[in-house]
Amino acid sequence: MAAMNLPDWGKAEAFDNVSGQVAIVGIGEADHSKASGRTTHDIAEQAIARAIADAGLKPGDVDGIMFGPGVGDQFDEKLYRERFGVEHELWVSHQGGGVVWAATAPYHAARAIREGKATTIVNVFSVAWATQRGSMTGGPGQFHAQEQFKANLEVPFGWFPQPVYFSTIARRHMGQYGTTPEQLGAIAVSARRHANRHPGAVMREKPLPLEEYLAKPMLADPLRVEDCCLISDGGAAYVMTSIERARDLPHTPAVVAGVGGGRTDSPYWSQQGDFTATPQVFSAPGAFAMAGVTPADVDILTLYDPFTIVTLMQIEDMGFCAKGEGGAFCEDQGLDFDGGALPTNTHGGMLSHAYVLGISHVVEVVHQLRGTAPNQVTDAEIGIYGGYSGHRASTLVLRRDR
Amino acid sequence: MKHPGFPLPDTSWEPTRGFWEGAAASELRIPRCDACGSLNWYPPPACRHCGGEALTWRAVSGRGQLFSWSHVTRALFKEYASKAPYIPGIVVLDEDPRVRLVTLLVDCNPEGLVVDEPVECVFRPLSFSEIEGEVIAPMFRPIQGG
Numbered sequence: 121m122a123a124m125n126l127p128d129w130g131k132a133e134a135f136d137n138v139s140g141q142v143a144i145v146g147i148g149e150a151d152h153s154k155a156s157g158r159t160t161h162d163i164a165e166q167a168i169a170r171a172i173a174d175a176g177l178k179p180g181d182v183d184g185i186m187f188g189p190g191v192g193d194q195f196d197e198k199l200y201r202e203r204f205g206v207e208h209e210l211w212v213s214h215q216g217g218g219v220v221w222a223a224t225a226p227y228h229a230a231r232a233i234r235e236g237k238a239t240t241i242v243n244v245f246s247v248a249w250a251t252q253r254g255s256m257t258g259g260p261g262q263f264h265a266q267e268q269f270k271a272n273l274e275v276p277f278g279w280f281p282q283p284v285y286f287s288t289i290a291r292r293h294m295g296q297y298g299t300t301p302e303q304l305g306a307i308a309v310s311a312r313r314h315a316n317r318h319p320g321a322v323m324r325e326k327p328l329p330l331e332e333y334l335a336k337p338m339l340a341d342p343l344r345v346e347d348c349c350l351i352s353d354g355g356a357a358y359v360m361t362s363i364e365r366a367r368d369l370p371h372t373p374a375v376v377a378g379v380g381g382g383r384t385d386s387p388y389w390s391q392q393g394d395f396t397a398t399p400q401v402f403s404a405p406g407a408f409a410m411a412g413v414t415p416a417d418v419d420i421l422t423l424y425d426p427f428t429i430v431t432l433m434q435i436e437d438m439g440f441c442a443k444g445e446g447g448a449f450c451e452d453q454g455l456d457f458d459g460g461a462l463p464t465n466t467h468g469g470m471l472s473h474a475y476v477l478g479i480s481h482v483v484e485v486v487h488q489l490r491g492t493a494p495n496q497v498t499d500a501e502i503g504i505y506g507g508y509s510g511h512r513a514s515t516l517v518l519r520r521d522r
Numbered sequence: 523m524k525h526p527g528f529p530l531p532d533t534s535w536e537p538t539r540g541f542w543e544g545a546a547a548s549e550l551r552i553p554r555c556d557a558c559g560s561l562n563w564y565p566p567p568a569c570r571h572c573g574g575e576a577l578t579w580r581a582v583s584g585r586g587q588l589f590s591w592s593h594v595t596r597a598l599f600k601e602y603a604s605k606a607p608y609i610p611g612i613v614v615l616d617e618d619p620r621v622r623l624v625t626l627l628v629d630c631n632p633e634g635l636v637v638d639e640p641v642e643c644v645f646r647p648l649s650f651s652e653i654e655g656e657v658i659a660p661m662f663r664p665i666q667g668g
């Protein structure tokens with residue numbers, strides 16, 4: 121891979137070239153909902169069953185499972201055998217699940233398949249945070265309150281939890297680059313419009329015109345509730361296999377063309393080298409290089425979007441526009457599936473589709489490449505998922521098989 | 523002293539003890555590398571710039587620039603309810619803008635704040651209605667006519 125000039129406040133992950141070796145052949149989403157009383161295991165089982173059926177396979181065909189044990193109570197290989205009534209051993213990887221891993225799981229799957237450890241691998245992620253919300257002290261912010269530097273240098277000053285971090289980032293971005301509330305609003309409005317037209321979205325019946333967005337009260341100025349992701353119950357899964365095998369299955373394969381990862385040197389938002397950038401700066405170039413594409417080749421983009429400002433910064437940091445011009449780009453060029461220069465989060469993202477931490481973003485890209493998305497981008501061939509978790513980012517480039 | 527609990531700091535936790543001791547003495551103190559003189563924040567086990575392992579808490583001027591802030595009108599966690607509205611923010615120090623302190627902005631109208639405007643440190647008591655204990659904390663305010 122060509123040497124790339126990256127800034128000094130983070131690093132790219134070193135990934136072998138796995139381009140073209142595996143494909144996503146099956147996708148399944150569990151029902152997305154507000155508090156539902158379901159467990160993460162029930163949700164995951166539904167998503168996996170749908171993904172396997174979509175691939176034209178049987179539960180017995182799956183011989184590898186990927187999940188992320190660090191987030192909640194995740195479905196694992198033991199549950200897979202119990203719930204799907206299979207006896208065989210499974211190859212197991214904890215490098216799976218949602219967030220950044222929803223993009224990098226195919227990398228680890230490609231290596232396992234190449235090394236003969238498995239032939240057909242499912243990656244799954246589910247949450248029941250809407251159901252669990254009442255019993256969670258601090259909610260998704262709890263983890264941050266327990267970290268000692270945050271607890272002793274940030275929390276006492278009220279700099280906690282996530283809406284405060286990201287409103288501070290958004291304010292700085294506004295001061296540095298002239299980003300406006302209307303530009304952040306353009307991101308929220310486009311995501312909502314996509315969700316309104318998507319049968320699986322939580323925010324299907326709730327339109328959000330820009331005037332209405334601007335009239336909403338601030339949650340943590342300059343962010344409104346509409347700039348923040350949902351809390352919902354749901355999950356998704358996808359099935360991967362070798363490209364040769366993929367071509368014998370019912371759907372057009374979504375070929376894994378490129379994978380990248382990156383991280384910042386500091387795990388603290390407040391201390392990150394470039395406060396108004398994401399580690400996509402380090403992740404995206406490697407993924408684009410592995411895939412042999414440039415941002416101009418991308419037909420459909422999905423981005424981990426806990427807040428509108430994170431969508432905006434990732435668009436800049438992946439090179440779709442110059443740094444600082446993300447606001448104008450989103451407002452003027454547009455993110456809509458029909459007529460936007462860069463169709464983005466065409467299912468509605470975590471802002472309006474479902475809060476399943478990015479795994480539905482990958483499902484959406486596969487739909488787009490197959491031509492089966494509710495908000496279909498005409499003739500989509502190259503699609504991207506950008507994962508983000510503060511000090512880490514990841515990038516997955518998928519290509520419609522020829 | 524026993525840690526009074528969230529959201530008050532544990533002033534006895536070793537890596538940040540010097541910061542809170544300084545605040546109690548109305549001084550803003552930051553770890554400085556004995557070898558190369560660099561300020562280091564957050565407090566590291568060794569200097570980020572030269573690797574030197576001897577760091578000493580040193581008082582700084584308390585002057586800096588307003589890097590960014592958030593204006594919270596309704597508390598985002600219940601312990602902060604009695605403080606709302608509040609303006610958590612980040613200040614960079616005049617001595618070295620790589621030092622970014624998380625703080626509370628005080629004595630100001632949030633509508634009038636400007637990114638990068640000059641600010642100065644003031645020491646104020648920090649306590650929460652349902653939680654026993656109080657600390658003196660470094661907060662910042664715009665320098666009038668700065």
Ligand SMILES: [Zn+2]
Pocket residue numbers: 555556557558559560569570571572573574
């Ligand atoms: Zn040093």
